[in-house]
Amino acid sequence: MAAKAPRNKPQPREIVRQVTDGPYTLTVTVTRDARLRKSVRWTVHEQEIRVRAPQRLSARDLDDVLDDIIAQVLRQRARARKQNDAELEARARALNRRYFNGELQWHTIRWVTNMKRRLGSCTHGGATDGDIRLSARIKHWPRYVVDYVLAHELVHRKYPNHSAEFWAYLARYPHTERARGFIEGVAFAEGDDPDALI
Numbered sequence: 001m002a003a004k005a006p007r008n009k010p011q012p013r014e015i016v017r018q019v020t021d022g023p024y025t026l027t028v029t030v031t032r033d034a035r036l037r038k039s040v041r042w043t044v045h046e047q048e049i050r051v052r053a054p055q056r057l058s059a060r061d062l063d064d065v066l067d068d069i070i071a072q073v074l075r076q077r078a079r080a081r082k083q084n085d086a087e088l089e090a091r092a093r094a095l096n097r098r099y100f101n102g103e104l105q106w107h108t109i110r111w112v113t114n115m116k117r118r119l120g121s122c123t124h125g126g127a128t129d130g131d132i133r134l135s136a137r138i139k140h141w142p143r144y145v146v147d148y149v150l151a152h153e154l155v156h157r158k159y160p161n162h163s164a165e166f167w168a169y170l171a172r173y174p175h176t177e178r179a180r181g182f183i184e185g186v187a188f189a190e191g192d193d194p195d196a197l198i
Helices: 059-082 086-100 143-155 164-170 176-190
Strands: 014-021 024-033 041-045 048-054 108-112 120-122 131-135
Touching: 014 059, 024 059, 048 059, 059 108, 086 108, 086 143, 120 143, 131 143, 143 164, 143 176
Parallel strands: 024 048, 108 131
Antiparallel strands: 014 024, 041 048, 120 131
């Protein structure tokens, strides 16, 4: 009689579907997870929808759940793409090529008016993984500063933190220190903490 595998042993991910999403192809992978009883968990990472499903969920039920997840992801991503800013997209592509060897990937980039304190943000996980938003209040700041904020958020696609590796990678953008000085000056004038802005 064969010994049973430990319950918490990680199961391999298997590709179960590929879905066209505008210019992208999303890969749907499923991992069976013995710790899950009824609910299915999922995240999106770059161009992959990662699904964790209970061991006992039937293939038919899993297909139904995957249909719902995929539909939700496609709706949310389409809505985000409609708001994509073509000029920011072109700037991001140029920065990525010039300073980051074209290594970084994102979903959309846009200006937002509801970001009052922070200068930019980048989503991780969820249906809109890789959506970058920049505060419209910096639109008329010097180009090198806006490009720094954009580069900062792009680098978060590789390092979703402010680790030493993040700062070393971001330093490829040659105006980093100058732009940070500008932001510190604005923060000082407004009574803000510059580290809380970005």
